Amino acid sequence: MTTHEAPPTAVFAPPRESSERARMRCAHTVGAALFKTRAHGAEKWGWQGRTLSRRAGRRWLRVVARSVDKAPGATWDGNARADALLPRSVPRPRLYAVAEWTADGYVYRAELSEYLPRPALAAGGPVLGRELDLPSSWWADLREALSATATVPTTRTTIRQQWIDRHFTRLLGIPAPAIAWTTGHADMPLVNLTGPPLVICD
Template identity: 60%
Template sequence: MFAPPQAQVDQQRMRRAHVSAAQAFSVTPAGPEAWGWQGRTLGRRADRWWLRLVSTPVGKRGGHLWDGTATADAALPRSVPRPRLHGVTEWTNDDTAYRAELSEYVPLPALQAGGPVLRTETELPDTWWSDLLSALTTTAAVPTVRQAVRQQWIDRNFTRFLGIPCPGAVAWTTGHGDLHWGNLTAAPLVILDWEGWGLVPSGFDAGLLHAYSLRTPATAARIRSTFSHLLDTPDGRVGELVALAQLLQVAARGGHPDLTPHLVRHAGHLTGRTVPHPPDPA
């Protein structure tokens, strides 16, 4: 979860819209607020459901993240453990578009509250790891034209953050696109937040989760062993490097400062070169 928007007017606007959504679904919100990045989303438990509100300027309505939850619910097999979508409603107010999604409420907390970086070692059963492997394997086989990672981003940023040439070819597969410890529950596994799902480089999801685990060596090692069939291949190595480049870009913008030295060190290990600390944003 993130902090509410700094501007009180934006907080009030989102809260009013959330109340309107609850009235549309005939549910009653209760419990703490869960804000998304830069106040773009607001979620709360509502009776036996989870009510999530998304807002965007009208001109950006329909972008990649706008309908991700609904398209994932329709496309992914039931064997992929996730909250099922119950209903959707959309409306506009002045220059802002809103989308409200009513989904199953998941009573289990995320494995890492307050952010994506794992800060203490996990103690998860073998069945949890096999369930995660199965879920990602099933997801990889789902056909889609949605893009969670774009080739244009790779072309623009791969060399900038890693100091090595862009890969000549990328093997694409379907993935979650934002696999981190704030989007995973303990057993029984549930994978949360599918709004950004789509095509990713092979090994990207596993590489991203591994990168977010670099402060916890035992858990990082478990990820590498579970997904060695991906990460220890040339295509999977490319996907892992793309994930590292993404996080190094986040670090360049001031994100995850305690993770940054680990990212730099691991990127250097994979590339065989000294990777500098992330440059300032262009």
Template identity: 60%
Template structure:
């Protein structure tokens, strides 16, 4: 979960999309972002938008979106670190997304930095304050058809990147859903972080591809559905548009993994208004009450 490339009119109002806690880290990130802009010979003029727990900072720079990622030099998650670039190379043109233009990496004082210069998308995200849906979007049937087409095209991409791992399921499913862990028997390639702050429309553009890779069938759309549970009309629309996925045994498996991951986030204090909806949906699918966090 991070600041998406090329996103317009964002607001960092979610409890998880906030600046780093320490003032010195905020200053350091802003200085690094300015240094990257100078190297790319662009001028960042838009408001700063922080990503997941302050690990990224993005700003508009003319026709570009300049996104900075930072991690301790010895603790980089290479899958996330290289996700935007690998998605740029691997995904077909039919998948609507900001195109990556240039990348810059450097290290200083124990921190690793990666700056990505991508197309700026002059469209607001469908949810500006975070991933949870707060109002029903009025989306035409063509938008839903475009989303289906994009996810189907992504599913056809061959990759060894793993967005969700079987060992996470083995370790955590019982803890968060109260059911025995199961073997995922149907895998596909997907976005890995499909939520309303990563979607625009119409027209559809899918933002933030750093988490993409192999995941259980049904995970992506199960995640989007879970983030919509506070808005029953939109959740019902998703179940209708993607019944061919969610109403299958493999699709239900992927949805359960998505619910378990979000219940893990909720157990750490994230998305408090969503948590009871997640628990009810999980109990509906499994017939088992969700364990207390």
């Protein structure tokens, strides 16, 4: 991740309620204290305000929350699973420490990761706002990383055939293909890619 803050949108914005923003900021402060560091710099809010990230010393601190009565989803421990299972040849931020705690009806998870000073290819959000001129070596590195990722066995599912069937025709105007499934990133817009050199985030 980087310190570049996405503009407010429906999906990458702080929670609407001030109490929810305060709760997440408090949790982020708690996470920083657990790792004996201090957060600073711009806030980076994740999907629908469910995650909050900031630079913390020479690292990157991400905090995710869920209510205690909700089962953890694929985003809960995805970074830790990836760090443990993916080949080291896949360029990604290294995960240094994880902590979990419960407070006020929520379970929190803090992850202290490698800080990437280079901005994402679409640093302002999920939509590309400029023309990219990426060298062929960057594309080769991406193909190699995706091929290595595809070799990792997993039972995690984030995209299903039903989603493909429902959205391909509606969004793209073409018939939905039958997907031959393999292990992949599942959320790889240009906001999760840097380069060159290539680094794959989240």
